[in-house]
Amino acid sequence: MQTVLSGIRSTGNLHLGNYYGALRNFIKMQDQYNCYFFVADYHSLTTHPDPKILYENVKNVITEYLAAGLDPEKSTLYIQSDVPEIPELYLLLNMHAYMGELAKTPSFKEKARKQPENVNAGLLTYPVLMATDILIHRANFVPVGKDQEQHIELTRKFGRRFNNFYGVEFFPEPQAFNFGTNLIKIPGLDGSGKMGKSEGNCIYLKDDPKSIEKKVKKALTDQGPTEMNQAKPECIENLFTILRVVSTPETVNYFEEKWNTCEIRYGDLKKQLAEDIIKVTEPIRERILAIENDAAYLHKVTKLGAEKARESASGTLREVREIMGFRPF
Ligand code: TRP
Numbered sequence: 001m002q003t004v005l006s007g008i009r010s011t012g013n014l015h016l017g018n019y020y021g022a023l024r025n026f027i028k029m030q031d032q033y034n035c036y037f038f039v040a041d042y043h044s045l046t047t048h049p050d051p052k053i054l055y056e057n058v059k060n061v062i063t064e065y066l067a068a069g070l071d072p073e074k075s076t077l078y079i080q081s082d083v084p085e086i087p088e089l090y091l092l093l094n095m096h097a098y099m100g101e102l103a104k105t106p107s108f109k110e111k112a113r114k115q116p117e118n119v120n121a122g123l124l125t126y127p128v129l130m131a132t133d134i135l136i137h138r139a140n141f142v143p144v145g146k147d148q149e150q151h152i153e154l155t156r157k158f159g160r161r162f163n164n165f166y167g168v169e170f171f172p173e174p175q176a177f178n179f180g181t182n183l184i185k186i187p188g189l190d191g192s193g194k195m196g197k198s199e200g201n202c203i204y205l206k207d208d209p210k211s212i213e214k215k216v217k218k219a220l221t222d223q224g225p226t227e228m229n230q231a232k233p234e235c236i237e238n239l240f241t242i243l244r245v246v247s248t249p250e251t252v253n254y255f256e257e258k259w260n261t262c263e264i265r266y267g268d269l270k271k272q273l274a275e276d277i278i279k280v281t282e283p284i285r286e287r288i289l290a291i292e293n294d295a296a297y298l299h300k301v302t303k304l305g306a307e308k309a310r311e312s313a314s315g316t317l318r319e320v321r322e323i324m325g326f327r328p329f
Contacts, residue, residue, distance in 0.1 A: 005036040007040040008038065138316060
């Protein structure tokens with residue numbers, strides 16, 4: 001079975017766009033691949049987060065991924081900083097990563113521009129840490145967005161360089177995993193392209209039904225259709241896009257027809273949309289509320305994840321040490 005690995009940066013709550021985007025694909029992948037999902041908490045240190053906030057964010061990610069359907073028995077769900085083999089392999093790989101190539105990585109240059117007062121060494125070697133995350137489980141596929149492909153490319157480079165330098169065929173070459181047509185893009189409620197937390201147009205999985213109703217009610221609409229079968233403006237098309245994802249085909253057809261005959265009432269459309277969104281999010285929200293107050297469960301799950309991750313990681317590290325010449329007397 002092939003190995004899939006995904007690192008999650010611990011920022012903010014999950015929204016409907018995250019859920020219908022990568023997350024639902026992760027949930028399906030659990031039955032088809034050997035999956036590793038982890039919280040990249042060491043990576044977040046590059047921006048010097050407040051310790052309390054770091055802790056809350058990590059807890060939040062684990063809680064929400066579990067609540068949405070990641071299964072700690074099927075997958076290996078862990079926290080990066082629970083696996084000491086990662087910093088060790090990172091140290092070893094740093095010896096084969098060069099200042100010049102790291103300094104010209106677009107993600108580094110962008111971060112250095114954004115936080116000129118904090119261009120730390122961790123920022124420079126961020127791609128080495130990410131390569132370590134991937135190589136330590138000898139992963140085959142890494143589902144990432146476009147902005148992360150530069151890091152997968154560097155990972156392949158570091159792996160190949162190690163293999164060539166030591167004359168071994170040890171690290172496989174990971175590929176960026178593209179969900180293709182399975183990646184559903186959920187638009188925002190403000191008539192804009194995409195739901196995203198920086199846009200402030202999100203419905204969060206943790207939102208209660210009242211807030212969902214309120215947010216949907218406030219969604220941008222227009223004056224309504226004036227001609228039969230006319231094309232929909234973006235803000236209305238967006239509401240239909242979400243409706244197609246959360247509602248039944250009958251419901252969608254009903255409102256399509258109302259639109260086409262100019263009889264649509266946006267109030268009705270929004271009421272139905274809110275109701276069907278709540279049907280999706282409410283069970284997840286209930287699980288979030290239960291899990292976040294269940295310290296024993298969170299402890300058990302993260303301990304199990306760390307054990308499974310360390311088993312795989314220590315196997316790789318043992319061989320790497322041997323290959324590099326660290327051998328017992
Ligand atoms: N850099 C990734 C991001 O910003 C997070 C990440 C860290 C990651 N390590 C990884 C993603 C390993 C995939 C594989 O989103």
